[in-house]
Amino acid sequence: MTNLPLPSPSPSRSFFTKLLHCTHHKNLKHAQTLHSQIIQTGSSSCPFIANPLVNLYAKCHRLTEAKLAFEEIKYKDAVSWNCLINAHSQLGGPQNSVSVMHLFRRMVKEANENDVYPNGHTFTGVFTAVPDLGKNPLGAGKQGHSLALAFGCGCDVYVGSSLVSMYCKLGLVCDARKVFDRMPERNSVTWVAMISGYAAQRLGGEAVRVFKLMVGVGEEGLNEFVLTSVLSAFAMPEFIASGKQIHCLGIKSGLLSVVAVGNAVVTMYGKCGSLDDAAKTFELLSGKNTISWSALITGFAQSGDSEKALEMFSKMNHSMVKPSEFTLVGVLNACSDIGATREGKQVHGSLVKLGFESQIYIRTAMVDMYAKCGCVADARKGFDFLQEPDIVLWTSMIGGYVQNGENEDALVLYGKMQIRGIFPNELTMASVLKACSSLAALEQGKQIHACVVKYGFSLEIPIGSALSSMYAKCGSLNDGNLVFRGMPTRDVISWNAMMSGLSQNGYGNEALELFEEMLSEGTKPDYVTFVNVLSACSHMGLVERGWIFFNMMSNEFHIVPRVEHYACMVDLLSRAGKLTEAKEFIESTPTEHGLCLWQILLSGCRNYRNYDLGAYAGEKLMELGSKESSAYVLLSSIYTVMGRRGDVERVRRMMNLLGLNKEPGCSWIEMKSQIHAFVAGDQMHPQDKQIRAEVQRLSKLITDEGYKPVFDLLSADLES
DNA sequence: GTAGGGTTAG
Numbered sequence: 122m123t124n125l126p127l128p129s130p131s132p133s134r135s136f137f138t139k140l141l142h143c144t145h146h147k148n149l150k151h152a153q154t155l156h157s158q159i160i161q162t163g164s165s166s167c168p169f170i171a172n173p174l175v176n177l178y179a180k181c182h183r184l185t186e187a188k189l190a191f192e193e194i195k196y197k198d199a200v201s202w203n204c205l206i207n208a209h210s211q212l213g214g215p216q217n218s219v220s221v222m223h224l225f226r227r228m229v230k231e232a233n234e235n236d237v238y239p240n241g242h243t244f245t246g247v248f249t250a251v252p253d254l255g256k257n258p259l260g261a262g263k264q265g266h267s268l269a270l271a272f273g274c275g276c277d278v279y280v281g282s283s284l285v286s287m288y289c290k291l292g293l294v295c296d297a298r299k300v301f302d303r304m305p306e307r308n309s310v311t312w313v314a315m316i317s318g319y320a321a322q323r324l325g326g327e328a329v330r331v332f333k334l335m336v337g338v339g340e341e342g343l344n345e346f347v348l349t350s351v352l353s354a355f356a357m358p359e360f361i362a363s364g365k366q367i368h369c370l371g372i373k374s375g376l377l378s379v380v381a382v383g384n385a386v387v388t389m390y391g392k393c394g395s396l397d398d399a400a401k402t403f404e405l406l407s408g409k410n411t412i413s414w415s416a417l418i419t420g421f422a423q424s425g426d427s428e429k430a431l432e433m434f435s436k437m438n439h440s441m442v443k444p445s446e447f448t449l450v451g452v453l454n455a456c457s458d459i460g461a462t463r464e465g466k467q468v469h470g471s472l473v474k475l476g477f478e479s480q481i482y483i484r485t486a487m488v489d490m491y492a493k494c495g496c497v498a499d500a501r502k503g504f505d506f507l508q509e510p511d512i513v514l515w516t517s518m519i520g521g522y523v524q525n526g527e528n529e530d531a532l533v534l535y536g537k538m539q540i541r542g543i544f545p546n547e548l549t550m551a552s553v554l555k556a557c558s559s560l561a562a563l564e565q566g567k568q569i570h571a572c573v574v575k576y577g578f579s580l581e582i583p584i585g586s587a588l589s590s591m592y593a594k595c596g597s598l599n600d601g602n603l604v605f606r607g608m609p610t611r612d613v614i615s616w617n618a619m620m621s622g623l624s625q626n627g628y629g630n631e632a633l634e635l636f637e638e639m640l641s642e643g644t645k646p647d648y649v650t651f652v653n654v655l656s657a658c659s660h661m662g663l664v665e666r667g668w669i670f671f672n673m674m675s676n677e678f679h680i681v682p683r684v685e686h687y688a689c690m691v692d693l694l695s696r697a698g699k700l701t702e703a704k705e706f707i708e709s710t711p712t713e714h715g716l717c718l719w720q721i722l723l724s725g726c727r728n729y730r731n732y733d734l735g736a737y738a739g740e741k742l743m744e745l746g747s748k749e750s751s752a753y754v755l756l757s758s759i760y761t762v763m764g765r766r767g768d769v770e771r772v773r774r775m776m777n778l779l780g781l782n783k784e785p786g787c788s789w790i791e792m793k794s795q796i797h798a799f800v801a802g803d804q805m806h807p808q809d810k811q812i813r814a815e816v817q818r819l820s821k822l823i824t825d826e827g828y829k830p831v832f833d834l835l836s837a838d839l840e841s
Numbered sequence: 842g843t844a845g846g847g848t849t850a851g
Binding site: 137140141144168169170172173175176179199200201202203204205206207208210211240241242243244245246248249277278279280281282283284285286308309310311312313314315316317344345346347348349350351352353379380381382383384385386387388391410411412413414415416417418419420445446447448449450451454480482483485486 | 843844845848849
């Protein structure tokens with residue numbers, strides 16, 4: 122009984138067990154030892170040993186070795202092929218996906234010869250690889266789909282699930298749903314694929330229906346994957362109630378303790394704008410990982426609480442959890458939002474240290490951050506760093522120039538992009554159109570309009586708004602209106618753009634009519650709308666209506682007046698000569714707006730030659746430490762007129778002390794796509810002589826018509 | 842007794 126000899130395992134059996142064990146532990150060192158032993162014993166051509174070896178290399182991400190081991194197999198069976206195919210599809214990426222398709226074609230081609238045919242395992246690998254194909258993924262997917270049916274794999278749950286997932290990733294949820302509905306058998310993976318497919322397309326309603334279907338069918342598959350995918354479908358404000366229910370379900374089922382589920386809850390609340398709930402859930406998470414922190418930080422940044430986002434980031438740094446590129450994108454966006462240049466630069470430093478520098482999302486966020494913080498040159502450095510910027514990055518850089526008023530550079534960069542043959546998106550077009558508006562570059566604007574048509578963009582928001590605004594701001598109000606009326610839908614920005622075009626070109630009444638039309642169509646005005654309305658009133662001298670609108674803004678629409686609104690009111694009152702009323706109005710507003718508002722009143726006083734009030738406004742500006750040279754010049758002129766020599770001296774001394782100089786006036790005009798700029802006093806233009814002669818001719822003409830220029834003492838002083 | 846599908850942060 123005691124000394125029964127144990128049967129010694131056959132060498133192939135022993136290799137087999139060792140290979141499985143080694144695969145489980147992903148032990149590459151041991152794999153190489155085993156491989157050499159297998160070669161020595163001459164079993165490397167036997168599928169029963171070589172297949173697990175191919176798989177072992179695959180799980181260690183060693184595709185070259187896997188391929189070598191595969192090619193050594195003399196009579197490859199289906200498993201040999203599938204191991205290598207899935208090795209590539211699991212690693213993913215365009216390159217590996219192409220390899221999957223090559224291997225698959227070879228397998229099919231040699232099938233009859235070897236009597237080895239693709240099966241369910243093969244098609245799962247193929248369908249997983251399809252979405253990553255750079256060239257015609259849909260064609261490959263459909264072809265694969267029909268082959269799978271031809272090879273009798275249509276009923277396999279794995280094949281079905283991977284098909285659902287494939288169609289979803291290609292954006293064809295309807296095709297995915299067709300496959301889903303026809304599947305004879307489904308499991309939790311199938312449900313998850315379908316639900317997350319809807320979630321990715323932001324079709325929360327469909328996702329709920331599928332989830333309810335699953336619960337109704339009595340599927341037992343409720344697991345952490347299902348919960349996370351459902352939660353991601355509810356990450357929109359309109360689904361917050363459903364999201365809360367799933368949160369409860371997570372608590373009841375105990376699945377909330379899975380960190381991925383907790384993270385999905387945090388994300389869901391963040392995207393719904395319930396940052397309190399997001400933060401509470403986050404606090405209770407056990408085993409917070411980098412995704413948890415990123416979810417919360419991004420949530421704060423996206424809901425506009427960027428200070429809080431930065432605060433959480435600094436807490437994260439103390440918690441010893443390493444930030445990922447996702448975290449840093451969120452933090453950079455927070456920095457852009459509040460113009461936190463110093464923090465942004467710190468993040469730049471740490472992302473270099475962490476090796477995220479060349480990540481495209483990181484680059485885009487960095488370019489955006491530097492541009493929004495006003496450091497366009499740094500933004501450009503970040504842009505130039507990548508040889509192949511994608512369209513989002515091109516667009517951020519172009520948008521960065523526009524935001525900083527460097528519109529010529531924006532157009533130049535857009536030209537470079539066109540030469541590189543890069544297809545713009547709607548935001549690119551909107552940015553370059555905005556650049557044209559600011560430059561009043563009608564000709565270039567028209568060319569871009571032609572591109573909009575050529576590229577097949579519609580007049581949807583934001584292109585429609587940008588285009589109508591471009592025409593309006595360039596003075597082509599009819600074309601602006603034509604585009605505006607042709608837009609399929611209009612949001613408050615579209616209305617604002619058209620109104621501002623009208624009002625800037627002296628069509629104040631039409632702007633106000635448009636405002637009435639906007640209200641009657643049920644679009645809620647925002648603060649910009651009221652800036653437009655008030656400035657229209659100011660241009661038209663409509664004091665009474667100005668007051669009505671100013672009061673309507675806070676009383677009816679609960680919009681807190683900003684400095685722009687106060688400025689419009691002061692401008693309106695000053696232009697109308699109601700200078701004392703303007704002064705009293707300024708004194709009733711929050712003091713931090715003084716610098717802007719007193720300056721407006723000062724100009725008003727100049728026009729009406731109210732020297733006492735002008736001096737009062739000027740003194741206020743000096744007290745507040747104004748850096749506007751024109752304020753000091755005007756004030757000293759006023760004192761000159763009033764004969765107060767001592768005060769003139771005092772103002773001039775202050776001006777010198779602050780190092781302020783009179784800024785020369787300048788203007789420009791675009792002719793035949795070229796911009797001609799003029800600065801007061803310069804004689805740089807090649808046709809300077811002719812231009813001056815023409816100005817003299819025109820001056821004489823209008824003087825003869827009876828025009829008398831006003832040369833009061835103030836403007837005389839200004840000219841000196 | 843070898844091989845396959847799904848979730849969370851931009």
